[in-house]
């Protein structure tokens with residue numbers, strides 16, 4: 001039995017590490033009475049400390065149930081607002097495969113009704129593999145983004161001829177020419193002339209036609225979808241609403257010469273509260289704003305409500321994986337007050353490359369010793385021989401338990417499910433982390449940690 005003060009203390013630590021908070025996507029995270037990290041899945045629970053002691057580190061743990069829940073919620077929320085607000089278009093969710101192509105991510109999304117968005121011939125090849133197994137609904141819709149190489153076009157045509165709904169998105173006039181004989185519906189991508197708050201607010205976007213180019217094309221054969229993808233991890237709801245309005249205005253003009261145009265695909269961009277600090281918008285308020293804007297703006301423009309597609313990838317995938325490392329050593333940071341280096345048994349440049357590439361911020365928490373009273377201000381160092389292999393939380397510090405207070409210290413990075421895997425590398429020939437799957441109360445090994453032989457082989461040895 002927990003006494004009142006013991007449970008108050010426990011809640012204090014839970015709050016301190018920002019666990020158990022739905023708006024941070026940590027509602028399934030908790031702390032055991034022994035100060036160890038727990039992840040819950042319904043009434044199942046996983047003690048992360050026990051798991052990493054058994055399977056070792058560096059390790060990624062995937063929670064497919066989180067993907068299922070997020071996809072289901074997303075589709076239900078869109079449909080609910082469509083109904084409540086009297087929107088007359090349909091909603092289709094397409095999971096952007098490039099965000100995480102692991103089978104353990106894609107299949108749970110598909111199981112909850114996700115359609116797909118692929119970015120290359122090789123991603124489409126995986127879809128072909130999937131439908132060849134015959135256990136998939138052939139009504140699944142596949143949007144094809146990315147440069148249409150001859151191999152990609154061939155595969156698009158093959159799958160189309162097998163009855164799959166494959167919609168190529170045409171990005172430029174060369175692709176338009178190459179796809180001119182395609183029998184099915186097509187989409188076009190526009191490079192909208194709007195700027196939004198996000199890391200990728202690029203001045204020179206190279207994807208898609210300009211608005212003027214599209215209007216100058218006049219009638220486009222079999223056109224049914226207008227698509228745009230502004231950016232990723234968009235910081236504010238307005239950054240999603242503004243492009244939507246602009247796109248609807250273009251949609252209305254394009255529809256004059258293309259009566260078959262009936263769908264607006266608003267791409268990806270929904271963000272995740274990685275830092276668990278400032279107030280971040282909820283999916284519910286974002287979806288409400290989008291459906292409401294679409295309805296009001298269509299009425300203003302006097303057009304029928306188009307069907308809506310979103311290709312949110314990060315939003316679904318990021319919170320479904322955590323990455324665990326062990327602290328190998330402590331070093332003093334020269335010239336930086338009281339900060340210490342903690343060296344991890346993995347690498348940012350290899351396993352969490354966005355740390356280095358785009359200065360991604362992560363929420364880092366201890367896996368054991370979570371009730372420690374004394375904490376150290378640290379910077380984290382990767383195990384490669386590269387001075388850029390580090391995480392300093394933007395130059396501030398990360399608070400973690402002191403190493404003198406326990407025999408071993410493990411740490412977890414939350415929200416590592418989006419983009420890191422396919423960008424991962426082998427600097428200094430370090431092995432990639434093992435990948436474990438936690439579902440239905442059981443742990444399965446999806447990918448073992450690479451052996452020296454396996455890593456050597458990739459380099460011709």
Ligand SMILES: *Cc1c(COP(=O)(O)O)cnc(C)c1O
Nearest residue numbers: 096229232268269311312313314
């Ligand atoms: C990357 C990408 C997405 C996914 O974006 P998120 O910000 O992860 O949701 C969707 N559509 C296209 C065309 C993309 O390139």
